[in-house]
Every structure is written in structure tokens, then in C-alpha cells.
Amino acid sequence: MNMKMRTATRIALTGLVIATGFGAQASSGNGEGRGHGKMGHERPSFAALDTDASGTLTREEMASHGRARFEERDVNGDGMLSKEEMLADGNKRAERRAGKMIKRHDANGDGMLSFEEMAQGKYEERQSEMFERMDDDGDGTVSEAEFAEMQHHGHKKRHMNKSDD
Structure with missing residues (x-):
């Protein structure tokens, strides 16, 4: 494969990775960075969940946290x-994520964010890793x-993860 073809392939795959990442984050609510759970919200500390300070979590304490999160979202009560x-x-979560992404990548x-700014760093690494995973025989x-x-x-993999829920 010539250099122009490789460059075009890298650019196309980088775009695919970026688009896939945005789509997955938007649809799943997965937050960026550490401290975010499946729903894209800050994970509570153990101490915050352990409302009776017993050093253990009960089902009731976990359910209480879930109820509180639900009630936060139930704006009209x-x-x-x-x-x-x-x-x-x-939308609130998406705005926070977009702001963080711009802050992190806006060179x-x-x-x-330009395509070039987005393609730097971890996105370029992801694109390369994805290509390597797809290229089973290693022929480039x-x-x-x-x-x-x-x-x-x-x-x-997605199907297997769903059955674990």
C-alpha cells in the first residue's frame, strides 16, 4: 500500500473512531474520564452511600440512592x-462532556475543535489500535x-454484555 493510501486510510479510520465514540457517548450516556458510571453521572463515594455510617452498604441504602437520583430527574415531581x-x-451531561472535550483538545x-485537534492523542491511538485489531493477518x-x-x-460482545444485566 502506498503512502497516500495509508494516510487516506488512517484519516478515514480516525473519522470512523471519532464518530463512533461521539455516537456511543451520546446514546449511552457514558461519561468521559474517571468517576463516571454507566449512566454518565458521578459515582458516589462509599461514604455517601453508607448513610448510617456502619461501614457496610445495605440493599436499602443502595435503593435509597437510586430513588434520590430518580427524584432529581423528575423535575415536575x-x-x-x-x-x-x-x-x-x-443534554446537561452532553454539554458538560462537550465542554471538557473542547477544553482538553482545543490546541x-x-x-x-478541528479534525486535526480531535485526531491528536488518544483518538489517533484508538484508530491505530482498531486497525491493528481488524488486520488479523497483519498485512497492513x-x-x-x-x-x-x-x-x-x-x-x-454487546449481546453478551446485555445478557449480564
Whole structure:
């Protein structure tokens, strides 16, 4: 593969990784960075969950935390979460994530991210890792069969994770 083709492939795969990452974060609510749980919110400390300071967590304490989180989102207090309430909560998290991403990657300080700024660092590493995982035979290219295997393998992982819930 010539240098132009490799560069074009890297750029295309970087775009794919970035787009996939944004889509996954937006749809799953996964927060960036440490301290975020599955729903993209700050993980509570053990002490915050251990409301009776007994040094152990009970099912009731865990349920109480879940109830409090639900009630935070139930803006109108009707005991139900509407689509609008869920979207409002998701939008708040998305705004925080976008702000953090801009702060972390905005090399020229213009408040916006170019493709080049996004492609630096971990995104470039992810793209390279993804390509290496897809290139089973190590020949520097990804065949249709290797691509299909990666898609199938990824689907299988997601399916397995869902059954664990």
C-alpha cells in the first residue's frame, strides 16, 4: 500500500473512531474520564452511600440512592420521568462532556475543535489500535472478511454484555 493510501486510510479510520465514540457517548450516556458510571453521572463515594455510617452498604441504602437520583430527574415531581425530563438530563451531561472535550483538545484556543485537534492523542491511538485489531493477518490492510469478523465480534460482545444485566 502506498503512502497516500495509508494516510487516506488512517484519516478515514480516525473519522470512523471519532464518530463512533461521539455516537456511543451520546446514546449511552457514558461519561468521559474517571468517576463516571454507566449512566454518565458521578459515582458516589462509599461514604455517601453508607448513610448510617456502619461501614457496610445495605440493599436499602443502595435503593435509597437510586430513588434520590430518580427524584432529581423528575423535575415536575409527578413520580414519572417523561421523555422531556430524560432528554433534559442527557443534554446537561452532553454539554458538560462537550465542554471538557473542547477544553482538553482545543490546541489553538478558538473554542472549537478541528479534525486535526480531535485526531491528536488518544483518538489517533484508538484508530491505530482498531486497525491493528481488524488486520488479523497483519498485512497492513483490512479485507472485507476481516472487517466483517470485527463487526460480528463486536456485536457478539454487546449481546453478551446485555445478557449480564
